[in-house]
Amino acid sequence: MVMLTGDQYRASIRDGRAIYLAGQRVDDATTNRLLAVSVDWIARTYDQYHSSVSGARNPMFTSPRSSADLANQMEFLATADFTAATTAGCMALRELLPELGAIRGEYKTRLATFLDRCAADDLRVAAAVEDGGIAIAGKVRVVETRADGVVLRGAKRHVLGASVVHELLLVPAGAVDAQHADQAIACAVQPNSPGVKIINITSAPEAEDDRHYPVSREFSVPDCYVLFENVFVPIERVFLNGETDFSGALVDTLGIWERARSAAEMAERAELVLGLAQTIAEMNGVDKIEHIRNKLSMIAVWASMCRAGWDRALANATTTPSGTVRPDESAVYATKAYGGERYNDMLSYLHDISGALVLTVPATADYDNQATHKYMEKYLRTMNGVTGEARMKIFHLIRDISADQYGGWKKVTEQMIGGGLIAQRMNALDHYPIANVKAKARQIAKLDERSTAPAARATSPQLPSHREPPIR
Amino acid sequence: MPMMTGAQYKESLKDGRLTYIDGDQVSDPANHPLLKTAVDVAARVYDSFYSADAGASNPAYIIPRSIDEYRDRAHRLSQGVTDMTLGTTGVTLLALTSAAAKLGEVNPAYSDRIYAYVEYCKKHDLRCAEVITDSKGHRKKRPNKQSDPDFYVHVVDRNADGVFITGAKMHISASSIEHELVIMPTKAMYPGEEDYAIACAVPVNARGVSIIDMTYAPRAEDTRHYPVSGKVNCPEGFVVFDNVFVPNERVFLDGETAHAATLAHSLGLWERAAGLGDAGESADREVGMAALLAEANGMAEDPRIRDQLASLVVYATMCRAAGEAAMVNATKTEDGNMLPSPLFVSALKYFKSEFRARLLDIQHDVAGDLLVNAPTVGDFEHPDLHAALGEAFEVPGFTAEDRLRLFHYVRDTTADAYGGWAFVTGQLAGGGQHAQRIVTMRQYNMEHAKKIARRAVGIGEFRKSGEENWKPL
Numbered sequence: 001m002v003m004l005t006g007d008q009y010r011a012s013i014r015d016g017r018a019i020y021l022a023g024q025r026v027d028d029a030t031t032n033r034l035l036a037v038s039v040d041w042i043a044r045t046y047d048q049y050h051s052s053v054s055g056a057r058n059p060m061f062t063s064p065r066s067s068a069d070l071a072n073q074m075e076f077l078a079t080a081d082f083t084a085a086t087t088a089g090c091m092a093l094r095e096l097l098p099e100l101g102a103i104r105g106e107y108k109t110r111l112a113t114f115l116d117r118c119a120a121d122d123l124r125v126a127a128a129v130e131d132g133g134i135a136i137a138g139k140v141r142v143v144e145t146r147a148d149g150v151v152l153r154g155a156k157r158h159v160l161g162a163s164v165v166h167e168l169l170l171v172p173a174g175a176v177d178a179q180h181a182d183q184a185i186a187c188a189v190q191p192n193s194p195g196v197k198i199i200n201i202t203s204a205p206e207a208e209d210d211r212h213y214p215v216s217r218e219f220s221v222p223d224c225y226v227l228f229e230n231v232f233v234p235i236e237r238v239f240l241n242g243e244t245d246f247s248g249a250l251v252d253t254l255g256i257w258e259r260a261r262s263a264a265e266m267a268e269r270a271e272l273v274l275g276l277a278q279t280i281a282e283m284n285g286v287d288k289i290e291h292i293r294n295k296l297s298m299i300a301v302w303a304s305m306c307r308a309g310w311d312r313a314l315a316n317a318t319t320t321p322s323g324t325v326r327p328d329e330s331a332v333y334a335t336k337a338y339g340g341e342r343y344n345d346m347l348s349y350l351h352d353i354s355g356a357l358v359l360t361v362p363a364t365a366d367y368d369n370q371a372t373h374k375y376m377e378k379y380l381r382t383m384n385g386v387t388g389e390a391r392m393k394i395f396h397l398i399r400d401i402s403a404d405q406y407g408g409w410k411k412v413t414e415q416m417i418g419g420g421l422i423a424q425r426m427n428a429l430d431h432y433p434i435a436n437v438k439a440k441a442r443q444i445a446k447l448d449e450r451s452t453a454p455a456a457r458a459t460s461p462q463l464p465s466h467r468e469p470p471i472r
Numbered sequence: 473m474p475m476m477t478g479a480q481y482k483e484s485l486k487d488g489r490l491t492y493i494d495g496d497q498v499s500d501p502a503n504h505p506l507l508k509t510a511v512d513v514a515a516r517v518y519d520s521f522y523s524a525d526a527g528a529s530n531p532a533y534i535i536p537r538s539i540d541e542y543r544d545r546a547h548r549l550s551q552g553v554t555d556m557t558l559g560t561t562g563v564t565l566l567a568l569t570s571a572a573a574k575l576g577e578v579n580p581a582y583s584d585r586i587y588a589y590v591e592y593c594k595k596h597d598l599r600c601a602e603v604i605t606d607s608k609g610h611r612k613k614r615p616n617k618q619s620d621p622d623f624y625v626h627v628v629d630r631n632a633d634g635v636f637i638t639g640a641k642m643h644i645s646a647s648s649i650e651h652e653l654v655i656m657p658t659k660a661m662y663p664g665e666e667d668y669a670i671a672c673a674v675p676v677n678a679r680g681v682s683i684i685d686m687t688y689a690p691r692a693e694d695t696r697h698y699p700v701s702g703k704v705n706c707p708e709g710f711v712v713f714d715n716v717f718v719p720n721e722r723v724f725l726d727g728e729t730a731h732a733a734t735l736a737h738s739l740g741l742w743e744r745a746a747g748l749g750d751a752g753e754s755a756d757r758e759v760g761m762a763a764l765l766a767e768a769n770g771m772a773e774d775p776r777i778r779d780q781l782a783s784l785v786v787y788a789t790m791c792r793a794a795g796e797a798a799m800v801n802a803t804k805t806e807d808g809n810m811l812p813s814p815l816f817v818s819a820l821k822y823f824k825s826e827f828r829a830r831l832l833d834i835q836h837d838v839a840g841d842l843l844v845n846a847p848t849v850g851d852f853e854h855p856d857l858h859a860a861l862g863e864a865f866e867v868p869g870f871t872a873e874d875r876l877r878l879f880h881y882v883r884d885t886t887a888d889a890y891g892g893w894a895f896v897t898g899q900l901a902g903g904g905q906h907a908q909r910i911v912t913m914r915q916y917n918m919e920h921a922k923k924i925a926r927r928a929v930g931i932g933e934f935r936k937s938g939e940e941n942w943k944p945l
Contacts, residue, residue: 018856022692022850022851023854024850024854133864133865133867134769134770137863137864137866138865154864155864157841157842158841158845197860199861201844201845201847205691206692209494223845224845225846225847227860229860284608284610285609285612286612289612341833344828344829344830344832348829348899348905351896351899351900352899352900352906355900355904356642356643356708357642357643359686359688359708359896360642360708360710362492362493362685362710363686365496366492371490371492371497371682372492372495372682372684375682375684375710378622379622379623379642379710379712380607381609381620382608382609382610382611382623383609383619384619399892402892403893403896404688404892405888407892408883408886408889408892409888411836411887413841413844415833415836416841421837422776422780
């Protein structure tokens with residue numbers, strides 16, 4: 001069992017994988033200026049948690065077993081790079097080992113072996129779930145089954161970090177019907193396997209001097225479209241092959257930490273939006289103006305409700321049969337649905353409070369240019385105690401996260417985790433403890449009490465047998 | 473003086489102006505990687521309207537005096553290419569002439585200078601920037617109470633020939649690639665603030681003018697997956713005036729505080745009205761985009777998607793209605809110039825901004841994550857990838873290229889650098905939401921509304937003597 005350092009991680013992904021960016025083949029992600037943003041982020045997590053103590057391992061490989069563990073896990077996911085949530089999601093598939101074993105004993109053994117190896121070798125795993133297309137050609141399917149493995153063809157989209165991780169874990173995007181058993185395939189594929197081609201889209205800034213992109217220059221993720229062109233997968237890496245009845249079960253478990261991270265981040269993001277709005281309002285000298293306070297109050301309500309939603313998810317955490325403690329799914333979906341539906345409105349308020357300098361404040365390089373420095377400092381400051389530089393930094397941050405390439409990618413991506421706004425709402429309903437609220441309704445309606453006495457019914461037969469309860 | 477060709481326009485920008493972007497000084501905007509596209513588009517605009525005929529001019533310089541003239545102007549403009557430089561020129565000159573009558577009452581020279589200036593721009597085929605928003609400092613403090621008197625552009629010196637101005641103006645679209653800066657006070661001024669009640673025109677290359685640009689122009693080497701911003705974009709200027717001399721004939725207001733807001737209100741109206749002509753068309757395009765995305769993702773018949781589309785259809789229909797109402801209820805200035813109804817213009821602007829957040833959510837929900845991670849045109853053309861991407865992306869009714877184009881278009885306009893710019897400027901240009909509410913309230917006939925309410929209730933002048941106050945319907 002060995003933990004990698006950041007540099008060892010970098011070396012480990014220089015393995016000849018076929019990756020592409022903007023129509024060009026990239027030989028080495030670690031030295032490509034745009035992809036290196038993600039590589040460096042992951043490497044920082046490796047270095048932060050590295051330990052040479054025997055048996056040490058990254059927190060992402062350990063499932064929380066108590067409320068305290070869960071709080072620690074969420075704090076870890078919030079501060080670690082993006083592969084932490086996808087790798088932890090893969091580890092959560094241990095939950096399904098008994099059911100997999102019931103289908104075929106080898107599936108259970110192979111998956112357990114794979115997960116153990118990831119933990120032992122400190123590997124990062126990307127979840128390859130969504131099919132690349134609607135037509136058959138765009139779906140990953142088994143085109144040949146051999147004694148020693150299977151051959152895959154098709155595509156998976158939205159595979160976060162595929163080009164910079166060690167393993168791709170493929171599962172069906174949902175339940176597969178019996179006619180398409182060839183799509184009921186779950187397996188692990190190494191990114192450098194022959195026939196795997198990884199196309200990257202990244203919101204890492206293209207600007208040579210990218211200091212005016214304070215978030216995206218450090219925290220961008222390659223969002224990958226992965227082609228599988230007759231990719232051979234050895235039998236020991238196949239965890240499901242053709243059992244359509246079980247095909248829909250994997251995706252939900254695989255995504256739990258990704259959804260949880262997203263809901264937690266919604267609460268964090270809402271607080272950041274409020275913090276930025278209040279800060280820039282004060283810097284602009286408008287924080288006491290009624291219509292500004294009105295907007296700030298709406299953001300405050302939103303931030304409070306997002307935090308409340310996430311707190312509820314933690315407070316009502318559930319324990320799986322194997323003992324893993326996980327956030328309440330209904331609250332996770334509700335937080336995402338509510339936070340997401342109001343997100344654009346809140347950004348509108350933030351922009352309205354900030355003003356158009358969000359877009360038009362010049363770059364840090366202009367601030368450093370001797371010819372323009374004095375003008376920027378002079379005209380961006382607003383009052384004693386508010387420097388031009390500080391205000392410029394706030395505007396850069398707001399633009400980067402809410403009105404530029406990274407902001408657009410992030411908004412859409414977070415909206416899609418959990419299936420989009422409508423799907424999140426529906427999932428919140430489907431996971432809601434609906435029996436409890438029905439019972440409450442029945443109780444107030446007195447459905448389980450005896451009806452009006454027969455004598456009274458006889459005297460006024462036209463009256464309904466149940467009256468509305470007083471409003472409580 | 474003949475009209476300019478695109479090539480002549482490009483040459484005209486090499487006039488010694490001081491422009492900066494990304495920390496570097498720009499000597500030739502036409503050949504700077506981040507400004508080149510904007511200049512190329514402006515040059516195409518010039519070429520599209522070019523005529524060698526003596527006396528020919530761009531229709532943007534027409535000052536309409538009736539709805540028919542307004543529509544004729546819009547029609548003639550639609551025959552050529554348009555862009556930000558032509559848009560700001562038209563709006564700025566309309567704002568000046570709309571205010572000319574009122575300013576002329578204070579000083580007839582102001583009105584004469586405005587009309588002479590419009591003729592000058594028309595004759596030389598010049599592009600004008602709207603230069604209005606000051607750096608403002610502490611927003612709650614008056615210009616003359618700031619910790620730095622230069623937070624609002626003001627007159628710092630004068631002589632018999634003109635005035636000297638100092639200050640900075642923010643978010644001045646296209647200023648670094650135009651010829652003229654038309655400066656107006658950003659808001660109403662009061663006695664004691666005479667130096668701040670200054671409106672004038674300054675050439676971009678005037679001594680003491682510096683422009684620091686920011687742009688959403690894509691920086692990628694291959695910009696084909698930016699189908700809009702890769703072809704049309706525009707820098708935003710942070711414009712500094714450091715003791716800039718302005719000759720008298722270019723001064724349109726100088727010290728008359730009571731009229732400082734006249735130009736701002738006039739400009740605000742025309743800025744808000746800029747999208748009026750195609751309010752219905754642009755809203756329909758957004759509906760169409762969502763409908764195409766639904767088809768391209770095989771979800772056109774999904775009842776939940778149809779429900780979302782219905783919301784967009786109601787929105788588009790109301791946008792068209794408000795745009796038409798603004799024209800039907802147009803009024804005239806004392807000079808006889810036509811003005812679209814400020815009530816409907818502001819209400820439409822507010823409504824569009826208010827719904828924009830929801831519109832984007834619907835488009836994004838329908839599009840799915842491919843919106844932001846669909847491979848680029850360069851990827852699609854790569855021989856290693858072309859065949860497989862072609863197979864994977866194709867669906868009945870849409871080739872792979874069709875779908876990629878659709879995703880790229882909606883990403884570029886709603887979820888990328890240009891989309892962010894459009895989201896914010898759509899809301900803030902011509903004043904934010906609060907300003908729209910104030911203008912709408914001011915323009916709304918509240919007395920009429922209260923009167924018909926009194927009539928319905930039977931009180932006030934509608935209460936018949938001897939009748940009870942309460943009268944059932």
